[in-house]
Amino acid sequence: MDRQELILGQVLSFHGDPITEGVAAARIERQGSVLISGGRIIGHGPAAALRAAHPDARLTDMSGHLISAGFVDAHAHMPQTAIIASWGKRLIDWLNDYTFPEEMRFGDRAYAEEIANRYLDLLLAHGTTSVASFCTTHPASVEALFAAAEARGMRVAGGKTCMDRNAPEGLIDTAQRAHEESAALIARWHKRGRAIYAITPRFAPTSTPEQLEALGALWAAHPDCLMQTHLCEQLEELDWVRALYPQARDYLDVYERAGLTGPGALFGHAIHLTGRERQHLRESGSSLIHCPTSNTFIGSGLFDMAGLAADGQRIGLATDTGGGSSFSMLRTMAAAYEIAQLRGAALHPAELWWLATAGSARALGLGDRIGNIAPGMEADLVAIDLASTPAIAQRSARANELWEAIFPTIMMGDDRAIAAVWVDGHRRQIPPKGNETVSGSDIGLPPA
Template sequence: MGDAELILGQVLSFTGDPLTAGPAAARVEPQGAVLLADDRIADHGTAADLRAAWPQARITDMGDCLISAGFVDAHAHYPQTGIIASWGKRLIDWLDRYTFPEEMRFGDPEHAAAVASRYLDLLLNHGTTTVASYCSTHPASVDAFFAAARARGMRVVAGKTCMDRNAPEGLCDTATRAHDESAALIARWHGQGRATYAITPRFAPTSTPEQLEALGALWAAHPTCLMQTHLGEQTEEIEWVRALYPQARDYLDVYERAGLTGPGAVFGHAIHLTGRERQHLRDSGSSLVHCPTSNTFIGSGLFDMAGLADEGQRIGLATDTGGGSSFSMLRTMAAAYEVAQLRGQALHPAALWWLATAGAARALRLEDRIGNIATGMEADLIAVNLAATPAIAQRSARAEDMWEALFPTIMMGDDRAIAGVWVNGLRR
């Protein structure tokens, strides 16, 4: 074992999914410790036990901070970093007015590299240690993102966004180019270090059936890749899909016919779903990603967290920047709580934190590596100050248990709450 670091604080870990098993599936060791060695979690338990067992370890005492797995953002668009918080558009207008013009700039490798670096640094400042991001249609934007992540030691998921219709000419590829450029990027990046490639059709309206089929064939040839796209975000979008694909039973059927559902398929939003779609998503092992700040910001609708969780769906949480209005997974948890309240569902703090860590990792099929504090997991950790601002401190001081102390940080916290970040075993 190389240089070992013992991090002291209140240690949060999960033995199951609090969405379905309740808060007992989360455990907080109030006088806890996590041992990091050789980029892994080597041990965790009480501070007294680990100090005695590992007397040679370097001590980092985070006081009353909560020690947790780093946040996992399961759906985002790094090329939209510069247009976050742009006013007044719904989905299709947003793409035309903001997204497509911005993504045109990512054919410039220097621009892509600068934005990728800025974006990943923003995430780390907010405690996010893993993200699944769409890039632009330019292969250079994918290279820039993976290179920036490699320089920071981050585990990331990303892919070239593929579109061959209903987008500006400068952003469109073809079915053949989408397949071949994606295949070349898979060969260059997938499984290299901490990189996972995601085959990435933007969504059904911007791909022809031929392109979706080509990407389905590519995924079948590279089944350890993920596949990410959008599903059921807005009602106008669903009507558009129905007009473009009249033979399909529903929106999801467009992807099914192309071989783009199943284990490793990650569908962003999934708000407006038919019963048939819900059944196939569950039975196929596909994942759903809740993007609450985006869904409220552009008026998409209210995700059915309780109903989908009760069905046994695989669910993660995400910022969806820049349609989402914050880089912070704390703010995203707060929005998920508010959306659930509007559906008459009160999400427990343990469930919210699980969604932003272990749940999102599970949605990305990475739960064996990140998202929880357990022996052998990759050492991506954060220390969270539960009294980071006067407003939070005065509320948490009145708490009668750990969850009541944590909830004000979920609802009012931001990057000021992140007191420490460890990526692949190294503190940033």
């Protein structure tokens, strides 16, 4: 059995959803500790009591740091790592000008492996220990993601992106091939170690009804998989869906008819929803994934966090890289706060942190395994330096209570705030800040 490790710090845990149950659903133990062993959280509580009860445990002193569950990014695009922060256009232009050309490169297995490894290292450097990611139509891209995650011990969901129309010929598959290749990947990777397969139609405009039905049949045969796609992101997209699916009542109905709603369904964006869509999403147990930096970067609209939470929707939070402009869930929390302000509601720091951890884990159907600090949970943890930069330190020092001290890190923090990361109970080496390197082929400046 692994030797027990006792991590000392200010321990943040949840016993409910702060958005619907109030901020008291979050608890911070100021002189706290977390006991881990064998990849699991054994217990947490006052440091003095756990030190006395476990005198042989290896001590890791992160006193003054915030100890939290690792961040959970509920919607992202690993293949877009190298094109993050490309000059923003509208969604369809962005796909055609940046995304599709980059995804064509993933037919090269070596390139897929390079990007998958870089991507997961970037996540860990930003304190993200779990992610649900789209891959490309190439099965090799899925293999690369899961292999890179397995090497790091990370709990990752992913799947082959399926498209059989309205995309470049080199990225097009068919309904049958999407089903067969996805089924083969499920057989190879789903529930292997910490891997979870997500059946992945990109979105309704790039799939025929036949492909969506084939993927719905695949999900029915493998209901413990996830299903991830996009929904109601931009108004032009809604018009496109109406033209392609004139028989559908609305955008969500396209997925409903194919059997692609229900528990385990992850709908990215969900900004421009009808009342009927909101009702069916709630009643079906589907999850909505808020992608705030992407929504502002590409000009999609303002997610109705307060209204959807009041509806009883299951909501997660995500970077949506590379349409999203940051790998950091801290920056993503800050953007969620800003969007909520524009909608007339101020999210409390406890609500933001819950969305980035336990809320996203619940949206993925993994709330019993990741996203919180509790006995029996998987030991994915992050230690946060609440004074990581001079600007943050001077504001945090004036705080009258701990949430006020945490909020500057939410609003101004980045990878410099990540002091340590544990994945599956093992402390991971994270790159020195500012020293990440990429290959020369990825630097797009013209020659001098």
